[in-house]
Amino acid sequence: LKYMVYMLKYDSVHKRFEGTVACEEVDGKEFLLVNHKRIAVFHEKDPACIPWGESGADYICESTGVFTAQEKAELHLKGGAKKVIISAPPKDAVPIYVVGVNHHEYKATDTVVSNASCTTNCLAPLTKVINDKFGIVEGLMTTVHAMTATQLTVDGPSRGGKDWRGGRCASQNIIPSSTGAAKAVGKCLPEMNGKLTGMAFRVPTPDVSVVDLTVRLEKPAKYEDIVAAVKEAAAGPMKGVL
Incomplete structure (x- = not known):
């Protein structure tokens, strides 16, 4: 528990947390105190064993990267949660909602949804604006992605041993990788x-990524036309998104 306090207080990229962080144990239960707000802490491998209902947690952000299918994510509901939001592209038919793109299609009956990935949240709004205005015949997206915790600090076997490039040192290589953003x-x-395809490059930076989108349009458009369309959307229906 004290280690969690330490990890939240100090970060190599985002530096010091500008607030108060502490911890306490009450009647055998553990809590983090963030800006004096009490947050219950659990240590369970099986999401069904986490007493979400007792702690008053209705909406669960599933960010482990493990429980990304409907059946697995639903385990949180057994603990008393009402809704589960997966922070990654799902591995099955779980509906994907991206703010500014299709969030208005959300159904109240959905108990498990996906908010897709960081790459998809970058790519989808821009794709929607261009497709709505000019029509997209086909496109290629490339994401230049900061290194992640799944990579290695020194050369070695990649996880699972199938991705040879993925076993290279994260801080010294530009590593081609796959991405599910185009499908999402x-x-x-x-x-x-079926109109988009994509690839990713893991680069030796600790934070910030970028997406490059190249498309073939149905309608002719000048550079200025595309810029104007994006600006119009950013000031209007996609304000706060683009």
Whole structure:
């Protein structure tokens, strides 16, 4: 528990937390105190064993990267949660909602949903604006992605041993990788299904990533036309998103 306090207080990228962080144990139960607000802490491998209902947690952000399918994510509901939001593209038919793109299609009956990935949240809004205005025939996206915890600090076997490039030292290599963002865009924008393909490069930076999108348009458009369309969306329906 004290280690959690330490990890939240100090971060190599984001530096010091500008608030108060402490911990306490009450009647055998553990709590983090963040800005004097009490947060219950549990240590369970099985999500079904976490007493979400008792702690008053209705909406669960599933960010382990492990429980990304409907059946697995639903384990949180057994503990008393009402809704589960997966912070990654799902491995099955779990609906994907991206703010500014298709969040208005959310159904109250959905108990498990996906908010897709960081790459998809970057790519989908821009894709929607361009497709709505000019029509997209096909496109290629490339994400230049900061290194992640799944990579290695020194050369070695990659996880599972199948991705040879993925076993290279994260801080010294530009590593080609796969991304599910293009397929995820097709799920939240059905009209784009099958039209986009994508690839990723893991680069030796600790934070911040970028997406490059190249498309073939149905309607002719000048650079200025595309810029104007994006600006219009950013000031209007996608304000706060783009």
